[in-house]
Amino acid sequence: MRSRVLAAAVFLLVSAVALDVAAAPNFEARPTAIYLEGGTGAPVGLLGLGVERTLAPLLAMSAGVGRTLAGTQLTLMPRALISIGRPRLAVAIGAGVSFGPFRGSYSCLMDCSPSTWAGTVLWGDAEVAFEYRREDGLFWRGFFGAALVLDGQLTCVETSCDVPEAQVRRQAYGGFALGYAF
Numbered sequence: 760m761r762s763r764v765l766a767a768a769v770f771l772l773v774s775a776v777a778l779d780v781a782a783a784p785n786f787e788a789r790p791t792a793i794y795l796e797g798g799t800g801a802p803v804g805l806l807g808l809g810v811e812r813t814l815a816p817l818l819a820m821s822a823g824v825g826r827t828l829a830g831t832q833l834t835l836m837p838r839a840l841i842s843i844g845r846p847r848l849a850v851a852i853g854a855g856v857s858f859g860p861f862r863g864s865y866s867c868l869m870d871c872s873p874s875t876w877a878g879t880v881l882w883g884d885a886e887v888a889f890e891y892r893r894e895d896g897l898f899w900r901g902f903f904g905a906a907l908v909l910d911g912q913l914t915c916v917e918t919s920c921d922v923p924e925a926q927v928r929r930q931a932y933g934g935f936a937l938g939y940a941f
Contacts, residue, residue: 775817786813786840786849791941792898798934800906802834802857802884809834817841819851829877832859836884842897851888851900854882854908862916863927871921880911882930885931898940903933 790813797806807825814820819838824831836855841851862877886904908928915924 761810767862767905786819786940787816787897789815789892789896792892792938792939792940794898794900794936796825796900796934796936798902798932799814800903800930800932800935801825801888801902802836802855802882802906802932804828804832804833807834809938811838813840819894821853821855827861829862830851832857834884834893836857836886837887840890843862845892849890851890851902852886853888853904854883854885856907857884858882860903861913865922865927872910872919873917874915874920874922874927874928876913876915876924877916878895878911878913880913882906883909883931884933892940896939897941898936898938900936903931906930906932 792811794809796803796809802829803809803823803825803837807823809821810820817840819840823834834855834857836853838851838853840849840851840934858881860879864873864875866873884904884906886902888902889902890900892898913924913927918931
């Protein structure tokens with residue numbers, strides 16, 4: 760399962776870069792962005808700081824550090840940047856990893872008790888984002904994605920563990936970033 764998710768993420772990145780699409784010119788003119796990011800289940804956690812650097816016309820690399828309910832989370836993600844008709848607006852397709860402590864409570868619909876799972880894990884993250892960089896440097900990104908535990912141990916910390924671990928190992932996430940590009 761892990762290899763299929765990783766292969767799909769790599770395929771999406773390579774396909775996006777291989778397409779003969781225009782890069783967003785303002786991303787090259789202002790190649791570095793520093794931002795505050797927040798989200799639910801996001802790679803940096805609930806709230807974090809990130810930096811993104813445009814490395815080539817269609818490729819950017821981002822790194823971040825943030826805080827989850829369980830501790831500090833680190834993330835690294837390359838992104839394919841595809842202009843969508845305006846020089847300052849791009850769709851970003853990313854696939855990366857995040858690492859840190861995790862704690863989550865889950866419930867089910869019928870005949871079971873809530874379960875709390877915890878552990879330190881390496882997540883594989885895949886996301887789609889819309890990014891905008893104004894000429895004066897204001898930067899924003901809205902994103903959504905999915906994460907899958909690639910490595911690490913999750914343990915049920917409740918007396919009732921009715922929610923299966925397989926359900927906990929997959930997460931959907933979304934969030935927003937705001938910062939400055941220079």
